[in-house]
Amino acid sequence: MKHLIKQQRAKQALKKVVNVAEKLRQSLDINRPLEEQLERIRSFLDRELQQDEYFLIVDETGRAIIHTNRLREGRVFSDEVGQKAAKTTKPLLQVYERDTGEVLIDASCPLLTDFNGKRFNLRLGRLMHRPYLQTYFLFLSIVPAMLSFLITLLFSLSPLWTCAATIIASLIMSTLFYRSLVNELRHWYGVTRSVSSGNLQTEVHTARKRNEFHQIAYEINKMIFGIRAMITELAKAAKTVNQVSEQQQLETKRLSESFDEIAAAMETFREGTKQQTASVEQANHLVIQMVERVQKMQEEVERVVSHAKTALTSMDEGNRLIEETKQKMDTMQQEINKTTALIHAASQEAANAQNMISAIRTITKQTNLLAINASIEASRAGEAGKGFAVVAQEVRKLAEDTNDFAAKILSSLQTMTNVLHNAVQAVQENEQQVEKTKHSLWKTGETFALFHQMFSELNALLQQNQIHVEAVTGNGRNLQHLIGDINVIATDFTNMVQETTAGLEQQTAAIHELAKEADVLLASVQQLQQIVNRFH
Known part of the structure; x- marks a missing residue:
């Protein structure tokens, strides 16, 4: 070679x-x-x-x-x-x-x-290539002519016999050549029929013939080898794709179930966010109401402080008048002696008034403590201000007690007024009671001093309470702003959850569609495997 x-x-x-x-x-x-x-x-x-x-x-x-x-x-x-x-x-x-x-x-x-x-x-x-068809056709052309020439030369036969021998030789050679071609063609036809029936292991046996005619056999073999390699690769690919598609089908089903569960959880979560937003809005409304009530309470405290200041001013004026009375009573001391007994009775009633005032102080202290508790409860604002309502009820009760005691004080003061009236009459009758009246006025001055001290302390406590109420009001406003911000955040979060849920629903639909496509792919691959299995 x-x-x-x-x-x-x-x-x-x-x-x-x-x-x-x-x-x-x-x-x-x-x-x-x-x-x-x-x-x-x-x-x-x-x-x-x-x-x-x-x-x-x-x-x-x-x-x-x-x-x-x-x-x-x-x-x-x-x-x-x-x-x-x-x-x-x-x-x-x-x-x-x-x-x-x-x-x-x-x-x-x-x-x-x-x-x-x-x-x-x-x-x-x-x-x-080697010559093949050319040689056969040349041989078919030359050999009969040479045979005719030799027969004529050697046997001197008639032209008829010479023509007959030439025709017979040509038929024999043509038949042999035809049989050679037909056998090859039938062999090739059988191979192609075998391939079309699915047998890719067959091939054309050429016996290494190198000519243009038998090149057709080589081309058939090349086609068979190519189809065989292609079917082999296709079978491998179909097997791999089948395995992948089956796995994909299982995974898509599991993924679809997971997305359904997630979608259900997100739906529950979305409902929870709606409830949370509603709760935050309700809390914001309650805080606004609490702030309004605290502001009203602050206004009431300011009004009480103003009245306390007025009372202190009046108390100072009363002390001044008492001092002037004392000075006048010094000049009237001899006449006051006559009213000593009546002034003593007035002194007893004043003592009773002092006891009552002491009780009022106690009640006032308790009222102050309850007011502080109410401020604390209001700042906490737990469960929509229920604690504040309880404290307010107690304050109302103490206020009623205070009113009762005030009524008693008014009664005692009325009695004392009557006694003093009698004392005046007695003074008129007997000026010797001036000394005793002076002594009573002295006691009254001390009582006014005690009242002054009490109102001063009450004023200080009310001012302190005012400071606390202002602080509670400021904290309430801050809480209102915070609740407002939380409400905005909750609203935005709810919108985000709704958008996420909508996107998740779309993804879930896409996953379901992917699962359907996986089923279609698996069916297509199984059909492809059936086609590949037809060849062996």
Whole structure:
């Protein structure tokens, strides 16, 4: 077979592969990967192929990056010829005995080295046919004529016999040639029928016949090998896709169930956020009411403080008048002696009034404590101010007690007024009671002093209470702002949850759609496997 590489057609093949490699190298961009230029390279090689068998570009491992026979593209040529062609660094001619039974001339040469340093070579395959049909037709033309000439020369037969012998010889030779062709065609027909029935293990037996007629058999073998490789790869891919689609079907079902659970949880969460927003709005309304009530309480406290200040002013004026009375009584001391007994009675009633006033102080202290408790309860504002309502009730009760005691004080003062009236009459009757009246006035001054001290303390407590109420009012306003901010946040959060729930519903629908598509894909893959199983 080595004599084939010395033929002129083999040398022309080597020259052609070098020229095509040079043209292709000039048209390629070495800064781009070869995989990004495949379509342009395929078109170029298809144009340059002409009557040759194949062009292919291989890397250093022998893998066909591009092949003009698409059925062989991507295949690794691990045979000796393929490996030498992939690793050669100079133009190389080899005899290539193909797995289809063909014998070719394989011409290869370096193509290019890309930006990553990876080398690629170009291979050209050229068929070296022997004469076949031409020889048979030439033989059928010459042999009968020579036979006719020899019969005429040797046997001197008549032209009729000579013509008959020539026709018989031609029929015999034509029959033999016809039988040879028909046998080959029937063999090829049987192979193609076997392939169409699904048997890809059969092939055409050519006995290494290198001619254009039997090249059809080689082409049939190449088609069978290509379909066999394609079906094998398709079976592997179908098996893999089947496994993936089954797994995908299970995963999509689990994912769909999970999304349904999440959607249900988000729906519950959305209802909870609505309730939370409503609760925050209710709390905001209650805080607003509390702040309004505290402001009213502050106004009442300010009014009480104002009245306390007025009472202190009046008390000071009373003390001044008592002092003036004392001075006048000094001049009237001799006349006051007559009213001593009556003034003593007035003194007793004043003592009773003092006791009552002491009780009033006690009640006032308790009222103050309860007011403080009410302030604390109001600042906490727990459960919509129920604690404040309880304290307010107690304050109301103490106020009623205070009113009762005040009534008693008024009664006692009325009694004292009557006694003093009698005293006046007695003074008029007997001026000797002035001394006793002076003494009573002295006691009354002390009582007014005690009243003054009590009102001063009460005024201080009310001012302190006013400060606390103002602080509670400020805290209430801050709480109102905070509740307002929380209400805004809760509203925004509720809107966000609703948007998230809506998006989740869309995703859940998409997952359900994906599950349906997975079922369709699994059915398609099973159908593809059924098609692949028809071939063996």
